[in-house]
Amino acid sequence: MPMLSDAFTWMAQLTPRGTGAIAVIAVGGPDAAAILSRMFRGPWGRPVAIGPFGESPSDTVVLVQSDGHFEVQCHGGPAVTRWILDQLRQAGVREISWREWTLRQFPRPVQAAAAEALAEALTLRTAAILLDQFHGALEEALVGIVADLESGRLDSVRAAVADLLDRAEIGLHLTKPWRVVLTGRPNVGKSSLINALLGYQRAITSPIPGTTRDVLTSLTAFEGWPVELADTAGIREATDELESEGVRRAVQTRSSADLVVLVLDRTCPEPLDPRSEDQVEGGSPKLIVANKADLPAVWHPPGLPVSALTGEGLPALMQAIVARLVPHPPPPGAAVPFLESHRLVLHETWHGVNQMPPDVGRAADLLRSWIAKTPG
Ligand SMILES: Nc1nc2c(ncn2[C@@H]2O[C@H](COP(=O)(O)OP(=O)(O)OP(=O)(O)O)[C@@H](O)[C@H]2O)c(=O)[nH]1
Ligand SMILES: [Mg+2]
Structure with missing residues (x-):
């Protein structure tokens, strides 16, 4: 593997800090072989060797030797990892972060x-x-x-x-999910829809309008694309201070969304509050769904018919969300x-x-x- 030339002997913990099954510490640089051959008491010179490390009679580690550096693979407990890092530090090895290690490993x-x-x-x-x-x-x-x-x-x-x-x-x-925010009037079924999309009961639902106050978020994926779904308070003239804070947060959250899903209720006609409509129109792109498709409709709202209760229309909703977020998925191998x-x-x-x-x-x-x- 190509390596930048090493001016000093270094080590980097490649596995995350904390408890894991196995920890991996990369060691390289001018004195790496000499230091490790003193500390690792196993069959030296093999690509992969098993043996005790340092003064300990029983701490067995795996030593992997590759072109440019070595890997010490040990039990993943923080105490063991820390002990090995300390031993190497005392021998004069300087610790670098895994980010720095990546840059050294891949010079391009x-x-x-x-x-x-x-x-x-x-x-x-x-x-x-x-x-x-x-x-x-x-x-x-x-x-x-x-x-x-x-x-x-x-x-x-x-x-x-x-x-x-x-x-x-x-x-x-690719490293940060798209933000999809559900919005609409109270009781239209936003929280029920989030739960149905997630497949578990993330949000409290109830027949009482004004149930959700805080913004609730959950990470999921549609067709392999990472999505953070946000449930918000129903938009209406608030009846108390708590609710009005919920409404304020709802409006703020949807204004920074990658996609707003406006939920309507087929059993409850709404002359849409023109103010809230405008705010959605003026901000992020919007997808409209008409929820409670399992019940007789008393009006014919625009949008995709769905039922959070029976799951009807949910695959189509997920597809529609993906089509809005990723209209042209890159072909394999694309830049x-x-x-x-x-x-x-x-x-x-x-x-x-x-x-x-x-x-x-x-x-x-x-x-x-x-x-x-x-x-x-
Ligand atoms: N039949 C039927 N009932 C539903 C459906 N979706 C939600 N409900 C019911 O509608 C009521 C309100 O649902 P919620 O999910 O709490 O609605 P919400 O939009 O989050 O309401 P707020 O948090 O108050 O803004 C509950 O009694 C749900 O069981 C549906 O698709 N079909
Ligand atoms: Mg709710």
């Missing part, structure tokens, strides 16, 4: 950033997309754009940058910018090739230096 910055983001991937689907970037999809696309800039093929630069910018929104949500800094540099490139006259040299320099530098 886009790859290192993808490795770091992979640790925060929320679903298998988003991890697969990040893995494509780790294997070079984004970097190849950027190198291709630089080549097109250098040979003056500005139309293909524009097409490639536009494609990447289209996917940048998805890229940011996807996954950091805010990726988006910014692509915007600058876009601006550079579209300004009059185009500033091709600057756009190419910007991309080139950015491919080489560590993105933040």
Whole structure:
């Protein structure tokens, strides 16, 4: 594996802090072999060896030797891990964070950033997309754009940058869920719908209007896309101070949503409060659902018919949510910018090739230096 040249002997705990079945500590640098051969009392020189460590008669660890570094794999309890780290520290090994380790391990910055983001991937689907970037999809696309800039093929630069910018929104949500907020008047079934979508009783429901006060959030995934669902207080002229705080929070939450699901009740006609409608219209994109489809309708509200009680219409609702959040899922292997800094540099490139006259040299320099530098 490629490694940056090591100026000092280092160690990094690769597994999370806290209790786990096994902990892994990577050790590398100029004196790593000498120090470990003193401390590890097992068959030295094998790719994988088992033996005691340090002065302890019984603390058996696994030592894995690879090209550039070693891995000490030990019991995952914090005390054992701390003890081994202390032993190595006393021998002069300097501790670095796993982030720094990632940067050393993968000298190509886009790859290192993808490795770091992979640790925060929320679903298998988003991890697969990040893995494509780790294997070079984004970097190849950027190198291709630089080549097109250098040979003056500005139309293909524009097409490639536009494609990447289209996917940048998805890229940011590979490690951060989309926020979907349920809103509507009291008692329409928002909390029941959240529970039905989640598959468990997250929120209290009741026939009494004004049940939900606080904003309740829960993480889930639709078709492999991570989604944070938020249940909010029903919107109406509040009857008390507590409720009016709930309504205020509801309005605030939906104004920052990636998608607002406006829930209507088929058994209770609502001349929609034009004020709350406007607020939804003016803010985030909106999807309308008509709940309580299991009961006879007394009016015909717009929107997808669903029943939180029977589950009718829920698969269609999930599909509709996904279609709004991810209208064009990236094909396997596609380049996807996954950091805010990726988006910014692509915007600058876009601006550079579209300004009059185009500033091709600057756009190419910007991309080139950015491919080489560590993105933040
Ligand atoms: N028949 C039927 N009843 C439902 C359905 N969804 C919700 N209800 C009932 O409607 C009432 C209100 O449901 P909630 O989920 O608490 O409604 P809410 O919109 O969260 O209400 P607030 O928190 O007060 O704003 C409860 O008695 C639910 O059992 C449905 O699809 N069909
Ligand atoms: Mg509720």
